[in-house]
Amino acid sequence: MALVRTLIERDSEYAQPALTQGLRDLYDGDLHFPTGFAQRPYIIANFVCTLDGVSSFKVKGRSGGSTISGSDPADRFIMGLLRASVDAIMVGAGTVHDVSPEGLWIPEYTYPDAKHLFMDYRLKVRHKPSYPLVVVVSGSGRLELERAIFRTPEVRTVVLTTLAGQSELAKAGAARLGSVEIHALDALDTAGSIDPLLMMQFLRSHFGVEILLHEGGPTLFGKFLAAGATDELFLTLSPQIAGRGEHTTRPGIVQGVEFGPNLAPWFRLLSAKSKGEYLYLRYDRIRVRQSMA
Numbered sequence: 001m002a003l004v005r006t007l008i009e010r011d012s013e014y015a016q017p018a019l020t021q022g023l024r025d026l027y028d029g030d031l032h033f034p035t036g037f038a039q040r041p042y043i044i045a046n047f048v049c050t051l052d053g054v055s056s057f058k059v060k061g062r063s064g065g066s067t068i069s070g071s072d073p074a075d076r077f078i079m080g081l082l083r084a085s086v087d088a089i090m091v092g093a094g095t096v097h098d099v100s101p102e103g104l105w106i107p108e109y110t111y112p113d114a115k116h117l118f119m120d121y122r123l124k125v126r127h128k129p130s131y132p133l134v135v136v137v138s139g140s141g142r143l144e145l146e147r148a149i150f151r152t153p154e155v156r157t158v159v160l161t162t163l164a165g166q167s168e169l170a171k172a173g174a175a176r177l178g179s180v181e182i183h184a185l186d187a188l189d190t191a192g193s194i195d196p197l198l199m200m201q202f203l204r205s206h207f208g209v210e211i212l213l214h215e216g217g218p219t220l221f222g223k224f225l226a227a228g229a230t231d232e233l234f235l236t237l238s239p240q241i242a243g244r245g246e247h248t249t250r251p252g253i254v255q256g257v258e259f260g261p262n263l264a265p266w267f268r269l270l271s272a273k274s275k276g277e278y279l280y281l282r283y284d285r286i287r288v289r290q291s292m293a
Contacts, residue, residue: 002028003074004273004280019081020125022117026077028273033085033211034231040200041212044232045221046082047253048075054242054250055218056098063098068238073111074275075236080111082234084118086132086213088203092220093138102148105134105215106155131155133207137199137220139192141165145172145180153179158207160199162187196227218255225265226257232284233267239277 006028017024018032034042048069049055056063069075083089084107091105107122108115122128134149134157141161143150149157158181161169166184174182185194185202203209214221214230224230235253244250259265267283274280 002026003077004028004275006271006273008269008272010270018125020117020121023081023114023121026114026117027081029271031081031085035210037204040197040204040229041087041209042231043200043212043214043224043229044082044086044234045214045216045224045230045253046079046234047216047221048236048238049253050238050240050242052241052243053252054244055216055253056251057242058249058251064100068240068242069236070238070240072236072238072275072278074273074278074280075238076110077114078234078236078280080107080109080114080118082213083107083110083132084122085126086211087128087209088133088135088207088211089213089215090135090137090199090220091215092217093136093140093143094219095215095217096136096147096149097144098217101144101146104148104152104155106131129156132213133158133209135160135199135203135212137161137194139165139187139194141168141172143169143172145169145174145177150174150177150180155179157181158183158203160185160194160202162192162194165192193223196224196229200229216253218251218253222254222257225254226259230265230285232270232282235281235283237279237281 003026009029017030019030024030047055048065050068057067089105107118136159139162156179160183163184166182169182185198188195242250266286268286270284271282
């Protein structure tokens with residue numbers, strides 16, 4: 001029985017199915033991705049936002065995406081399906097700290113009912129390891145290392161940081177975490193920002209990452225979008241309005257960068273699915289846009 005209903009589908013150029021039958025039934029369709037590029041992975045992003053574009057309430061204990069989505073089962077299934085499809089998942093330090101300390105970036109954590117379907121798909125169709133690589137980006141290296149994502153042996157986690165961040169993590173005892181690797185990359189500025197393209201080239205060359213899922217947060221995603229390092233966007237539109245006060249910080253899916261009219265990225269709608277009042281949208285980025293004049 002389908003969890004969602006397909007309204008629009010433009011992913012029809014592939015003759016062979018990519019998903020197993022059980023996943024196709026739940027998703028009401030198939031799901032294909034290109035194989036990636038020579039120098040960097042193919043990058044898909046996944047977000048949920050309210051009708052007025054808020055992606056986080058920024059309230060302690062209620063800042064994660066599940067508060068925006070209302071823990072909608074179909075949204076959680078799609079998140080799990082995307083995680084099951086990729087080589088690696090990237091999150092920023094803020095996103096890690098916004099979720100439960102027990103949070104794991106693995107397919108069945110978001111939708112346990114499809115655990116065996118996800119695993120069968122990864123192993124037998126995608127021919128990938130049981131779980132995707134988890135990539136945590138933290139220029140400062142200030143991470144809560146007692147969290148489950150750093151202490152679950154079967155989940156391999158890579159922290160991309162700076163030399164200063166590497167020193168901070170060493171002092172915190174990161175070397176004792178058997179499933180965690182720390183890699184220092186050059187910082188772009190004194191704030192500890194790391195070039196998105198440098199991160200992508202590193203993951204492609206050192207870990208063979210062909211498809212990467214970007215799960216935010218909005219500041220890190222904004223940097224990737226500005227660098228042209230985003231190929232697709234999956235967006236769940238949640239049927240609520242959060243609002244913004246004069247002194248309220250409630251980010252959208254992009255934070256910390258802005259684009260002028262001539263540089264703002266455009267996207268093409270690939271598919272639209274629905275369940276109840278929710279919409280589940282998939283876009284790919286338009287690299288060269290024709291003038292509408």
